[in-house]
Amino acid sequence: MSGCCDGNVERYKELQAYIDGLPDKKGRLIGVLHKAQGIFGYLPREVQEFIAGALGLSVAKVYGVVKFYSFFTMVPKGKFPISVCLGTACYVRGADDIVSEVEKILGITVGQVTPDGLFSLDTLRCVGACGLAPVMIVAGRVFGRMKPSDVEGIIAEYRAKAGDSEKDKACEGVCCHG
């Protein structure tokens, strides 16, 4: 658990406090992984080792569960995570074309992050905005009735934003874990 920056020490503390608060540690792995992903944004190796130690499980077991469920990720999210809904309503309105378009523009596939750490791409199940299908979410903001041709502009907008805030890049989100 080598905290590479103060933010990480705080994060581990928060996770430890959550685990300490559990009435018992049996059968809690999935809950703890959810919590950890919430705190760290993803589940790097060190975090999995930490959880295995804290719950008295083998690291292989923890890794097995992380790899089994698609909502757990070992890849850090981008500064602006992009999620495309693949629920039924969005799907029938061509959500997979949106995914392909994002993949084409960013040069990454689902589950990956751009080399500059700005964007990551994920897919979601129905987010409850079927009226707006197909739906894409960028850094928490919902874009509805998406057409493939809209993607380019949205991404450009966030690229510009990133340029503005170059100075406070620090170690937000993407930490120095290799």
Next chain:
Amino acid sequence: MINLNIDGKYVKVPKGATILDAAKQLGIEIPTLCHLDLHDLGVVNKAASCRICVVEVKGRRNLAPACATPVTEGMEVHTNTMRVLNARKTVLELLLSDHPKDCLTCAKSGQCDLQDLAERFCLRENRYEGGAQSTYKKDVSPAIARDMDKCIMCRRCETMCNDVQTVGALSGVNRGFNAVVAPAFDMPLEESVCTFCGQCVAVCPTGALVERDYSWQVIEAIADPDKVVVVQTAPAVRAALGECFGMEPGTLVTGKMASALRQMGFNYVFDTDFAADLTIMEEGAELLDRITRFLSGDKSVRLPILTSCCPAWVKFFEHQYPDLLDVPSTAKSPQQMFGAIAKNYLAEKLGIPREKLVVVSVMPCLAKKYECARPEFAVNGNPDVDISITTRELAHLIKRANIDFMSLPEGDFDSPLGESTGAAVIFGTTGGVIEAATRTAVEWLTGKPLDDVNFTALRGLEGCREAKLKVGDLELHIGIAHELGNARKLLDSIRAGTVEPFHAIEIMACPGGCIGGGGQPYHHGEMEIIRKRAQAIYREDEGKTRRKSHENPDIIKLYEEYLGKPLGEKSHHLLHTHYFKRHKI
């Protein structure tokens, strides 16, 4: 008792039995794949995931897995209806649809449960051919080769590694066609907590997990005119090798094995049993030393002494109990003691440099492959034991050399590293090492010959055992554990102080000890085979004229001529070792 009817035959079985158990009683062989039940050893895999064992139960809509369905009174079961056969065929076709078809060059060919099933079902084509073919990275460690493209996700290996051994090196990862079993972060097994006990290999029904094969290196060494090649064979090998040639489990083939090795062209045919006697001299002396010091009030003495002849157990405590590295005996395993004596004493006697001598070991074990590659067991890069092969590899080598094993005469081992006592033979089974040590330590303590060398209290197949032996005024408290999970239980209870203090504990990683080792002929889940091997070991002991290690004349000579005394300077240098802290991932 419960009455039921299977395929028109009535049968009575105890409550809690499964349809599979009941069918077995009737001689009806329902095929299984994921199921594994070595009940007496606590090894049970109840994944019920493969569904190859499905049967029709009257009154139930769905087919039921026989391995996981308990019997009920009046049940009517059909194991071979059209519907059942169709379902089985579908399961098999799906399993094979993404399975590599390289049986011709697969290490498991002829021993593979999946191949057997395909043969049994006469599959000549596959409706699901061309399914997604995974191509998983192969992983080869010094002891084990993993080819996850051949994994059928029966999860038997996980049961062994996680539940039985509590090592936790393996876990199922991914889903669907990509599902495999892997160490954490897909790291190579060699970098993980794996102990190389080989129990995952022993139970894998396919070629997904196999031993790393070194048999070709043996052929090359024998063919090299510049080398003197010697071989040592572990005690458990002679009690199982015959199985590879169709002999009854529990047949002793010591003499035939020696003849086969000679015919294969080894320059000297020696015996690891010799080194087992040597181990007892050193470990027995260590035990005695610690006990006497303890009784005289020395508080720094570490008791209980833990045996150290199982390299999987050694690696286990290095990872799991790094704070207890000074508790186990420092004596090397018999394999490594043999290597050290061969590359020094024997090489000197033969007047050749150690580099000219090739030491091959035949072991029931995969961990020994790893052990002989540990850097501390080499001098200037030249290992004490050059090549370690398994019982299975030896059987293959014998067949490759066109030797008709069954008609071989009873041969003998060579001198001076071939002589052994009954105490050495029993190293091959759980409880044997500590019984051998007791035979010697008690005589040393009392100065009187034993009335009876059979310490039957130390025998059996229970996972954790203990016994108290009266020796003069002293009551020796001895513990025995086989399977690493049982070892963990015992160690944890000692730590927690919930058990009476022990003086000595024997630990073996494999179920039943080395007779159930990861390098033995596949038992295919049959408990009886392991039991019969154990009986064979005790038979061999009983047939020996000398049954106490310290009475082995060649051992006595070795100390006189070369080593001095047990725990002496030369012994310390050649026959003892030290342990390393290892990480827990």
